[in-house]
Amino acid sequence: MADVSDEMWQLFQPEGDSLRLGCGWLPTAWRDEETFARALRQVARQSSAGLFEYGTPLGSPELRALLQERLRGLAIEADANQLLTTGGGSQALDVIVRWMLRPGDTVLVESPGYYNLFGLLHLHRVNVVGVRRTEDGPDPEHLEALLERHSPRLFFCHSVLHNPTGTSLSPEVARRVLALAERHDLWIVEDDIYADFQQTPTPRLAALDGLRRVIYVGSFSKTLSCSLRVGFIAAPPALVKPLVDVKMLSNIASSSFAEQVVATLLRNGSYRRLVDRLRLRLSRRMSTALELARGSGWEPYALPRGGMFLWARHPEVASSRELVASAERRGIRLSPGEVFLPEANESPWIRLNVAYVDDARARTFLADPR
Numbered sequence: 121m122a123d124v125s126d127e128m129w130q131l132f133q134p135e136g137d138s139l140r141l142g143c144g145w146l147p148t149a150w151r152d153e154e155t156f157a158r159a160l161r162q163v164a165r166q167s168s169a170g171l172f173e174y175g176t177p178l179g180s181p182e183l184r185a186l187l188q189e190r191l192r193g194l195a196i197e198a199d200a201n202q203l204l205t206t207g208g209g210s211q212a213l214d215v216i217v218r219w220m221l222r223p224g225d226t227v228l229v230e231s232p233g234y235y236n237l238f239g240l241l242h243l244h245r246v247n248v249v250g251v252r253r254t255e256d257g258p259d260p261e262h263l264e265a266l267l268e269r270h271s272p273r274l275f276f277c278h279s280v281l282h283n284p285t286g287t288s289l290s291p292e293v294a295r296r297v298l299a300l301a302e303r304h305d306l307w308i309v310e311d312d313i314y315a316d317f318q319q320t321p322t323p324r325l326a327a328l329d330g331l332r333r334v335i336y337v338g339s340f341s342k343t344l345s346c347s348l349r350v351g352f353i354a355a356p357p358a359l360v361k362p363l364v365d366v367k368m369l370s371n372i373a374s375s376s377f378a379e380q381v382v383a384t385l386l387r388n389g390s391y392r393r394l395v396d397r398l399r400l401r402l403s404r405r406m407s408t409a410l411e412l413a414r415g416s417g418w419e420p421y422a423l424p425r426g427g428m429f430l431w432a433r434h435p436e437v438a439s440s441r442e443l444v445a446s447a448e449r450r451g452i453r454l455s456p457g458e459v460f461l462p463e464a465n466e467s468p469w470i471r472l473n474v475a476y477v478d479d480a481r482a483r484t485f486l487a488d489p490r
Contacts, residue, residue: 141447141476141485142454144283145346146428150401150475152394156345159384163377175376177364179205179352183383187338187352190386194315195327198354202331204364205374208349209313209339211367213237213276215353216309216335219366220274221246228266228275230258232431232460232469234283234311237276250462251275253282255422257289260296267304274307279324281314284460284471285431286424291323298329306333313339313351316395317402317427331356340382343395349375350382402428402475409474412486421469428475433457433468434489440470443489450481 178184184203191198206212221227223245229237231250241248249270252259258277266272277297280288289297301308310325315338326336331354339351355363367374385391409430413420421431437443440457447454457467476482 137451139452139476139479139481141452141473141479141482142471143473143476144428145342145473146398146475150398151345152390152397155385155390155394156381159381159388159390162384163380173376175205175373175379177368177373178203178360179374180376180379180383183350183379183386184352186383186386187354191336191354194321194324196324196331196336196354197327198331198336199357202354202357202360204353204355204360204367205379206351206353206367207371207374208341209311209337209351210236210240211349211371211374212337212339212351212353213309213311214240215363215366215370216274216337217241217244217246218370219359219362220307225274226270226272228263228270228272229462230277230282231462232284232457232467233276233462234278235455235459237311238462248462253285253287254293255285255287257282257287257293258297260293260300263297264300267300267306271304272306274309275301276309276311277325278311278314280312280318280322281424281427281429283314284429285421286427286429287422288318288322288425289325294323294325294328298325298334301329301333308334310334310336312336313342314427316343317399319399319403319426326354335359343398344382344385344391348378348381350378399426402426405474405477406430409472409477409486412477412483413472416487416489418486418489428473430472430474431469432472433470437489438468440467443470446489447485450485452481452485 184200187203188198188200217240221244226247226249227241228249228251230253232253238248249266251266252262308325326334336354341349413432418432418434444454444456454470457469458464461467
């Protein structure tokens with residue numbers, strides 16, 4: 121856990137003049153400040169309760185109704201009472217971990233995967249085992265072998281625009297993963313916080329499973345604002361009450377004001393227009409990043425179909441630690457590849473955020489990373 125917390129400590133220090141080429145969020149300059157400010161002012165004028173009072177246990181009824189509509193667009197059928205809001209995707213994961221797991225339990229995660237999740241699981245004294253992530257999702261053969269060996273309680277999985285590889289789950293792999301989950305009585309936590317960056321929806325585990333043994337997590341923090349902490353969980357009916365209990369005991373309630381801002385942006389169409397622009401902009405930057413990387417000998421792990429992440433290595437650099445040090449000398453911040461691996465092995469792979477590749481420092485580094 122120390123390595124993860126140390127990495128996050130460094131990552132969230134004041135930016136200064138550094139270029140955060142390896143971060144997990146969009147540049148501030150890409151945010152639509154005026155649209156966001158209008159929604160803030162509207163909520164402040166219309167609802168003093170949102171400013172001063174606690175929200176309801178499940179979260180804003182209006183926002184949950186809007187979320188219900190959005191999930192239908194992904195073929196996920198959920199009653200509004202199966203939805204609970206959280207303070208971002210991180211709190212959603214924390215609530216699930218607190219209720220579903222006990223010290224000594226074994227869980228499966230993807231390798232490479234989300235290092236903040238690894239740190240959270242270690243904090244709760246949970247045994248973490250990595251499943252190889254391929255271009256089409258988790259490797260079914262490796263997953264099956266680990267299920268037979270460890271009998272884990274949960275499997276945390278990204279469906280689309282996986283962090284850090286940018287890959288998405290194929291329909292065939294999705295069906296195989298669900299069949300294995302059924303056979304081995306496995307719960308799946310489907311982390312879909314990058315869903316809105318996807319141009320054309322692909323199958324979600326929660327849609328194929330009908331929210332029987334899949335718990336679905338979403339968030340608006342990546343698209344709207346890192347400071348506007350609004351996420352949500354869609355869960356099987358029997359799990360909703362205990363998850364809400366954990367949410368209330370650990371945080372009392374999520375932010376009513378933030379939830380009303382998100383609901384306003386969803387209701388008036390501003391959010392749809394915003395994500396349309398972000399998708400187009402990210403698509404262009406992804407093309408630029410791939411062109412720059414390939415032209416200088418970098419090897420992408422896979423070809424992402426959207427989103428902000430490119431997982432790549434340079435054949436002349438054996439360790440991502442060398443890449444981090446080289447980047448730091450040029451005023452660029454990166455995270456070593458090993459923090460994205462649950463086993464924390466030294467790795468040549470590095471996560472690049474394509475939203476930042478138009479900076480001259482990024483172009484110079486990609487041209488010669490040594």
